């Protein structure tokens with residue numbers, strides 16, 4: 001895939017300080033960790049699930065559609081039982097992303113996917129939080145946890161989930177609210193009461209939602225107007241509405257774009273079909289993310305490389321993308337300044353070579 005990219009450009013992209021805003025921790029469960037946790041927790045995987053790491057990788061390369069992916073994803077989740085499992089899961093992702101040049105990450109998790117299996121939200125959050133603390137100390141990256149609601153579940157269940165998480169918003173363990181899972185049948189307006197409940201109780205929480213991955217741009221507009229989100233996850237369908245693109249640019253609403261995921265789930269046939277040039281032309285801020293990297297064939301750097309391979313962006317354009325990602329991050333100005341400076345440093349090192 002990287003045949004069009006010079007060695008210097010590759011090194012530049014590797015070292016370029018990255019912020020990730022769209023990664024589901026459950027989607028970072030590598031086949032290796034999946035089998036080792038199944039063993040540790042004495043879990044027998046169903047007969048139709050691939051029986052080895054190699055077979056898993058092969059199967060993950062050939063998802064028929066979103067549902068086929070979700071079927072594997074939920075079986076994968078079933079090996080996560082104890083606090084330690086969640087800590088190991090998140091820490092493995094942090095280490096991998098750090099080796100890709102990550103400086104800051106905002107990680108989604110789906111408490112409902114665990115609570116419905118009898119795993120308490122305390123087990124999930126405590127395990128993830130331990131990994132975050134360890135990553136900040138040992139890997140020197142900054143992290144935030146964003147709780148997502150599964151939009152295929154009933155609203156009362158979502159409200160209960162929010163209530164069970166109040167204490168974690170209050171003590172600063174959870175920083176935001178997101179909305180994920182199958183999009184088209186479950187439009188944003190269904191979740192107005194959920195977002196209102198979080199906003200009223202935790203006015204400083206970050207509000208975001210998956211919108212416009214496959215569904216019409218109106219899903220994006222309604223997420224902004226009815227859910228009051230300040231970021232859109234995916235949002236690639238916004239390219240069909242120039243007025244919306246202007247609004248996103250004027251209000252600096254960042255889109256968290258996931259190139260390899262869009263190909264794997266057949267939102268587009270090829271990365272080159274993504275509206276990257278149009279976003280740059282309209283000045284719409286976006287970041288580049290891995291979504292469910294263990295299932296979609298690539299972590300954050302792989303996604304940067306895929307974009308470079310198809311669009312051959314200039315060094316300046318990459319700096320702009322990286323800085324927009326910092327600007328759109330849920331971190332204080334001091335931390336932003338640190339990452340801006342690190343971006344300039346890498347750019348200055350490579351600018352005459354790329």
Ligand SMILES: [Zn+2]
Pocket residue numbers: 022024180210233291
């Ligand atoms: Zn996602």
